[in-house]
Amino acid sequence: MTTTAGVADLIGAFYRDVHNGRNPDRAADYLAAGYRSHHPAADGSLDGFRRTRTALLGDFPDLDARVDHLLVQNDRAMVFAHWTGTHRDHGPLRMGTADLYRVSGDRITEHWGVVDYSALLRMGMPVTDQARQPGEPPDWRCGRAEREALRLVIRVWEEVMTQHRLELTERYYRQDYIQHNEYAARSGAGLAGMKQFFAGLFQLAPDFSSQIKQLVVDGDKVGLFATWRGREASSGRELALATADVLRIEDGLIAEHWDVMDFAAVAKFGVG
Incomplete structure (x- = not known):
């Protein structure tokens, strides 16, 4: 059974070990085999996550995330974070992101995201149309x-x-x-x-x-x-x-x- 505390702990460990640990190979410890990301910039599978994250670390070897807000409701967690790092050619990065994860058991199964691409655009990196990600109705299972x-x-x-x-x-x-x-x-x-x-x-x-x-x-x-x-x-x-x-x-x-x-x-x- 997925609990709110369990979801929060899983997401916190995912950011600590995979993102801030800069270890894409540990993604399999947190993402389900059938993991799917709806964000258009993502290669939406587990293997795609590893490839995308490895390429990003090639550009930003010191990339680091600070979580500002973590909201958990039932099997979903919404994370607001600020990222800092140094591009190997273009210098310092400061970027805001928001990510929504769905969790089943002890694995993340689904992902949506919003990225402020303005800093990446100044570095000549491509941007995507994030508005086409699918939505879903509210979850009324709450107080x-x-x-x-x-x-x-x-x-x-x-x-x-x-x-x-x-x-x-x-x-x-x-x-x-x-x-x-x-x-x-x-x-x-x-x-x-x-x-x-x-x-x-x-x-x-x-x-x-x-x-x-x-x-x-x-x-x-x-x-x-x-x-x-x-x-x-x-x-x-x-x-x-x-x-x-x-x-x-x-x-x-x-x-x-x-x-x-x-x-x-x-x-x-x-x-x-």
Whole structure:
């Protein structure tokens, strides 16, 4: 039987031994024989993981991950991490990623991911369309407060992020909302700054809408993967990106936000 504590321990050991241990050959100790990654940059099998990780370490021999958030719900774990390393030709790297893993027994069986490719793009490395990864419905097997947190986030994505009804944010966010996305925080502090940021984004692309692809709730935090699509009003160019977010809920309201956003996908629009 897969337990929450068991999932957390497995993922922690996977990052310690395989990623930070820089030992792709140990992947078989953690990934199932039928492991599948849905991320388009991944060669989605166990052997593919080893090949991809070995090639990455060839470019970044000192690559290291710091886990910022680990959310576990039943058989899934969502990990937000910052990676640092030094490219053999292009110098230092700082990169954010979010990964979602499904666990069965003592092995990871499935994977989805969101990568901020902006640092890799500057180094001439290829980027991929992350928005095409498959989604799945929420897992409602959780406590009452956690189910309410999931419903809150779903309402926000439907009414605010897709319908652009920024006047409704007063119902869903604390006035002293804390924003950890440095780019978004330039619009100002608190709920007022959040509204200002999204007002500008919706002006850039009036048909901009978002779809939640994955949701995980763990205590007072909700993690999600989402895709965003729209067209720039002035040019008609398509805007498409993938994001991953952590929202901390306090007294039924969104109080704090962290994310991984693929700035490479929106750089041509002056975002980032």
